[in-house]
Structures are given as structure tokens and as C-alpha cells.
Amino acid sequence: MPDFDPVILVHxxxxxxxxxxxxxxxxxxxGFVTHAIDLPGNGADGSDPxxxxxxxxxxxxxxxxxxxxxxxxxxxHSGGGLLITAFAERWPGSVSRLVYVAGMMLPGGESFEEIVKSVSPRHSEAIGIWPHLEWSADRRTSRVPAQAAIRFFLQDCAAEDAAAAAAQLTPQGEGGRAVTTLASAERYGRIPRLYVEALHDRSVILPVQRAMQARAPGALVVSMPTGHAPQFSAPAALAKAIIPFLASREPHGIR
Known part of the structure; x- marks a missing residue:
């Protein structure tokens, strides 16, 4: 059995x-030991988002x-990209590789909203799901209506599968989402990165994905003809795209 590094999947x-x-x-x-985790407040741990x-x-x-x-x-995946960047910056010795799946791969100190704003004059659709969110009265949490989730996240899935996935979405706290992160060349920047583009993404549209790649250069890039969630709509193809990177003994050497 190969002794691969464990893989932590961040939603x-x-x-x-x-x-x-x-x-x-x-x-x-x-052959990978894999941990798909639940972040605090997503509904699994009972905490208030x-x-x-x-x-x-x-x-x-x-x-x-x-x-x-x-x-x-x-x-x-998606906003989980913010978390893996921040983790790698704080604990670089604990991370061997970073993979962003249509993820928010941002340079230090720049927010996703700033990237979207820079792209919006040429691509009005860059705003993505934002206008469709439903907010709590204090605007500390948001939720995604099912039909908006299907349209922006899951449009390339079978109708029944998309409806089932949309029904599992939970309220999201802004404290865990609307942040900027540190990303220095000396810490986060020394870790090999792979960016998986979702070519037909309606949430983090391709021009936004490529703007992030330009602002945080150095990642390998693979492209997939999917919507925002290839791990759900095309899991076999996503595995084929990233396993060689995850399995490489010398990930820097495959640049």
C-alpha cells in the first residue's frame, strides 16, 4: 500500500x-487516507453559525x-480555499500540498469581494450567487434558496441529484466566510499548489478564477468542463485530475 500523505477535504x-x-x-x-471534515457551524456540530x-x-x-x-x-472547495491558505500560512510544516477546487486562492490581504469587483466591469455575472442570498435580520448569517443553488452551483447535475444536494445546504455565518488571509512567499508560498478550474462555473466564474490565479501565481492549473462543484457532478474526472499531484513524491518537480 503506498504511503501517501493523508488528504483533508475542506468544504x-x-x-x-x-x-x-x-x-x-x-x-x-x-490508496489515500481521506478525511472529509465538517467545519464548525455547518449544521453537524449543533453550534450557532x-x-x-x-x-x-x-x-x-x-x-x-x-x-x-x-x-x-x-x-x-470554493470558500474552503481561504481556509487552506490560512492554514498553510500559519502551519506550513504541516502541509505538503494545496489543491483549490474552483477555490478562493487569494493573495495576502485581498478579499474575494475585491477580486469580484475588479472583474465585474467586464463580466457582470461575476457577482454570482450574491444577489440571491437570503439574510438573517442581523445579517450575520445567509442561506441559499434551493433554486438558486441548483442554478449557480449544480446546473450540470441530474435534476434529482441537484435537488437533493440543494436541500442539504445550511446557513452560513459571515464570521467564518467574509475574511482576508495572510499569504506570504516564505510560508504559504513555498508549498506546491494545484488549481482546478471549473470552466462552466456560475458562482466563481472563470474570469474570477483566472484573476485569482494571476494575483497568486505559482500554482499548477488543470481545467474541467464542469460547474461549481466537480466533486459532486464529475467525481471520477476530478480524481483523475488531482491524484497525480497528490501522489507525487516531488510535487515541486511536476511544475
């Missing part, structure tokens, strides 16, 4: 570990990695 906003359920078997079949902080999410992932007692590969 995006409004999601949970369930979002990786179709993808995990492909990694396991290839309005009270969740980004720091609490970061510490939660650190507890999982520390228990493994070896470096890990971190895979972040």
Missing part, C-alpha cells in the same frame, strides 16, 4: 462533509491535522 460555504461523499471513494481506491469565527474553523482543522501527526494535503 465551502453553506456546505458540509457530505459535499465530498461521491469523491472520497475514488481517493480511497487510489452566527457565532462561528474563521479562527474557530482554522483551529478545528488544526486539531484534525495534529491528531494525524504528519504532513497532509489540503483540498479546499
Amino acid at each position: 465551502g460555504a453553506w456546505q458540509g462533509s457530505w459535499a465530498w461523499a461521491r469523491f472520497v471513494p475514488y481517493l480511497q481506491a487510489a 452566527a457565532e462561528v469565527t474563521f479562527e474557530a474553523c482554522l483551529r478545528h482543522v488544526y486539531g484534525i491535522v495534529r491528531a494525524l501527526d504528519r504532513p497532509v494535503s489540503l483540498v479546499g
Whole structure:
């Protein structure tokens, strides 16, 4: 059995570990010990999403990695990209590889909203799901209506599958989402990165994905003809795209 680094799968906003359920078997079949985690406040731990902080999410992932007692590969989908960047910046010795799946791969100190704003004059659709969110009265949490989720996240899935996934989305606390992160060349920047583009993404549209790549250069890039959630709509293809990177003994050498 190959001794690959364990893989930690970090879900995006409004999601949970369930979002990786179709993808995990492909990694396991290839010999990877895989942990799809639930972040605090996503509905699995019973905590109030309005009270969740980004720091609490970061510490939660650190507890999982520390228990493994070896470096890990971190895979972040969508907003999960913010978390894996922050983790790699704080604990670079604990991370062997970073994979962003249509993820928020941002340079230090720049927010996703700033990237979107820079792209919007040429691509009005860059605003994505934002106008369709439903907010709590205090605007500390948001939720995604099912039909908006299907249209922006799951348009390339079978209708029944998309409806089932949309029904599992939970409220998202702004404290765990609307953040900027540190990303220095000396710490985060020394870790090999792979960016998986979703070519037909309606949430983090392709021009936004490529603007992030330009602002945070250095990642390998693979492209997939999918919507926002290839781990759900095309798990076998996503596994084929990233397993060579995860399995490489010298990930820097495949640049």
C-alpha cells in the first residue's frame, strides 16, 4: 500500500462533509487516507453559525491535522480555499500540498469581494450567487434558496441529484466566510499548489478564477468542463485530475 500523505477535504460555504461523499471513494481506491471534515457551524456540530469565527474553523482543522501527526494535503472547495491558505500560512510544516477546487486562492490581504469587483466591469455575472442570498435580520448569517443553488452551483447535475444536494445546504455565518488571509512567499508560498478550474462555473466564474490565479501565481492549473462543484457532478474526472499531484513524491518537480 503506498504511503501517501493523508488528504483533508475542506468544504465551502453553506456546505458540509457530505459535499465530498461521491469523491472520497475514488481517493480511497487510489490508496489515500481521506478525511472529509465538517467545519464548525455547518449544521453537524449543533453550534450557532452566527457565532462561528474563521479562527474557530482554522483551529478545528488544526486539531484534525495534529491528531494525524504528519504532513497532509489540503483540498479546499470554493470558500474552503481561504481556509487552506490560512492554514498553510500559519502551519506550513504541516502541509505538503494545496489543491483549490474552483477555490478562493487569494493573495495576502485581498478579499474575494475585491477580486469580484475588479472583474465585474467586464463580466457582470461575476457577482454570482450574491444577489440571491437570503439574510438573517442581523445579517450575520445567509442561506441559499434551493433554486438558486441548483442554478449557480449544480446546473450540470441530474435534476434529482441537484435537488437533493440543494436541500442539504445550511446557513452560513459571515464570521467564518467574509475574511482576508495572510499569504506570504516564505510560508504559504513555498508549498506546491494545484488549481482546478471549473470552466462552466456560475458562482466563481472563470474570469474570477483566472484573476485569482494571476494575483497568486505559482500554482499548477488543470481545467474541467464542469460547474461549481466537480466533486459532486464529475467525481471520477476530478480524481483523475488531482491524484497525480497528490501522489507525487516531488510535487515541486511536476511544475
